[in-house]
Amino acid sequence: MAAAQRLQSRAVQRFTLLDRNTVANSFADDVRRGLAASPKFLLPQYFYDALGSALFDAITNLPEYYPTRCETEILTTHAADMASEFGTPIRLIELGSGTSKKTRILLDAICARQPELEYVPVDVDGGILEKTADDLLYEYDRLHVTAVCADFKQPSHALAGVVRNDVRNVVLFLGSTIGNLTFDEAVTMLRDLRDVLSDRDLFLLGADLRKPKDVLEPAYDDALGVTAAFNRNLLLRINRELGGNFDLTKFAHRAFYDQERGRIEMHLVSSAAQTVTIGDDSFSFASGETIHTENSYKYDDASLARIANTAGFAIARTWTDSRTWFADALMMCGAGS
Numbered sequence: 001m002a003a004a005q006r007l008q009s010r011a012v013q014r015f016t017l018l019d020r021n022t023v024a025n026s027f028a029d030d031v032r033r034g035l036a037a038s039p040k041f042l043l044p045q046y047f048y049d050a051l052g053s054a055l056f057d058a059i060t061n062l063p064e065y066y067p068t069r070c071e072t073e074i075l076t077t078h079a080a081d082m083a084s085e086f087g088t089p090i091r092l093i094e095l096g097s098g099t100s101k102k103t104r105i106l107l108d109a110i111c112a113r114q115p116e117l118e119y120v121p122v123d124v125d126g127g128i129l130e131k132t133a134d135d136l137l138y139e140y141d142r143l144h145v146t147a148v149c150a151d152f153k154q155p156s157h158a159l160a161g162v163v164r165n166d167v168r169n170v171v172l173f174l175g176s177t178i179g180n181l182t183f184d185e186a187v188t189m190l191r192d193l194r195d196v197l198s199d200r201d202l203f204l205l206g207a208d209l210r211k212p213k214d215v216l217e218p219a220y221d222d223a224l225g226v227t228a229a230f231n232r233n234l235l236l237r238i239n240r241e242l243g244g245n246f247d248l249t250k251f252a253h254r255a256f257y258d259q260e261r262g263r264i265e266m267h268l269v270s271s272a273a274q275t276v277t278i279g280d281d282s283f284s285f286a287s288g289e290t291i292h293t294e295n296s297y298k299y300d301d302a303s304l305a306r307i308a309n310t311a312g313f314a315i316a317r318t319w320t321d322s323r324t325w326f327a328d329a330l331m332m333c334g335a336g337s
Contacts, residue, residue: 014143015133020150020158021124028242028278035276035283035291042234044180044294048125049237055230062226064218067176067208068102070326075102078319078328079109085317085330086170086202088114093159094172095152095193097121100132102174107140115142122148122158153181155193169201174328176208179263179297183307190311194333203313203331210298211325213257220255220264220296228253231266231293244278254290262303266294304329 027046034041048056060068075082083106092110094103100121111117119136123129129147136143150158155171163169171193178186193203220227231253235246251268258265270285277283299307301318304327308315314334320327 014137014145016146017126017129017133018146018148018150018162019126020148020160021126031238031242031278032281035278039290039292040283040285041292045124046237047230047234047294049233049241052230052233052237053128055226055233058226059222059230062222062224064222065227066215066219067326070321070323071174071206071328072102072105073321074319074326074328075105079105080112082106082204082319082328082330083109083113086110087168090114090168090170091118091120091164092170092172093120093122093162094174095122095155095158096173096175096177097123097132098128100136103172104136104139106172107136107143111140111142116144117142118144118146120146120148120159120162122150122152122155124149124151153185153189155189156196159193159196163196163198163201165198169197171197171201171203173204174206176206176296176326178205178307179208179299180295181297182295183297186307187311190307190313194312197333199333201333202316203333205308205329205331207299207304207327207329208296209320209325209327210262210300213259215325216257216264216298217255220266221253225253227255227266231268234293235268238278242278244276246276247274250274251291262298264294264296264298265292266296267292299327309334 030043034043059065090110097103121129121132126149129149133145133147136145146162148158148162152158181189232248232251235248235251238244239246250271252271254267254269256265267290270287270289273285273287275282275284305315308331312333313331315329316332317330318327
C-alpha cells in the first residue's frame with residue numbers, strides 16, 4: 001500500500017485538469033427544445049451517462065459492430081508508421097478521448113521514440129478524464145497528462161493556451177464521431193480546430209467508410225438488442241434526471257441506412273398515440289412518430305477530402321483496415337478551398 005501511495009504521489013505531479021466545460025445549453029433545455037421541434041430529435045451527446053457509456057462499451061464487443069475492431073487493427077498494424085510520420089518531439093492532443101483505450105497503441109509507439117510525452121485528452125466527462133489519467137500515469141512513467149474537461153466540438157475554446165508553438169501538436173479525433181455531424185457541422189468544427197493550429201501541426205481523423213447496407217444496418221441494430229437498449233436509455237435518463245414519465249415499452253428502436261445521404265439514422269418510434277410529461281411540460285406523440293436520436297455519416301475518399309479541404313486541411317496519408325471498412329486519415333494544415 002505504501003508503495004502504491006508513493007507512486008500515486010509522483011503521478012499527481014504529472015497531472016493537470018483544466019475545467020472548461022461551459023456548455024451553453026443544459027440537458028433539460030436541449031431535451032425540451034428537441035421534443036418541441038418537428039420532427040422531434042434528441043442530441044446524441046446525451047447518450048453517455050454512466051449506463052449509456054457501459055452499454056456502448058458492450059456494443060463495441062458485439063460481432064455486428066465493426067468500427068472499433070477495424071480501427072484497432074489499423075492502429076495495431078500501423079502505429080509505428082504513424083509515429084514516424086508525426087516526427088519528434090510532439091505533444092499529443094485527443095478530442096473526445098473517453099477511456100483512451102485505442103490511444104494506448106499510439107502512446108506505445110510514440111513513447112518508444114521520445115523520452116517524455118505530454119498527452120492532452122479532451123472530454124466532457126471530468127470523472128472519466130481523472131480515472132483514465134490515473135490509469136495512464138501508472139502505465140507510462142514518462143507521461144504527463146493535461147486533461148481538459150470541455151466540449152470537444154469547440155476546439156478553440158477547449159485548447160486555448162494548451163496548443164503551443166514550442167513543439168509539434170498532433171491532434172487525434174479517433175473513432176467515427178465525426179460521422180455524427182453534418183457536412184456543415186463537421187467543417188465548422190474542423191475550421192475551429194485549424195484556427196488554433198500552426199502550419200507544422202498534424203491532425204489524425206478516424207472515419208467510417210461506405211459499405212453495403214447489409215453490413216451497416218446490423219452494426220446499429222444488433223441481434224441481442226444492446227443498441228436498442230443504448231438508444232432507449234436516453235429516455236430512461238430523461239425520466240431519472242428530468243422527472244419524465246416515458247414508458248420505454250412504448251418506444252421501439254429503429255436504425256436504417258439512407259443510401260442517398262450516406263448515413264445511418266437512429267430513431268425511437270412511438271408505438272401508440274401518447275402524451276409524455278417532463279416536469280410541467282407535455283409532449284404529444286402520434287402512433288409511428290419518431291424521435292431522431294443520431295446520424296452516422298459514412299465516407300468515401302472524395303467526401304473525406306472535401307471536408308478536409310473545406311476546413312483548411314490537406315490529407316497527407318490514409319491508413320485502412322484489411323477490409324477497407326474504416327480509415328484513419330493524417331491531415332496537414334494546408335490551405336482550404
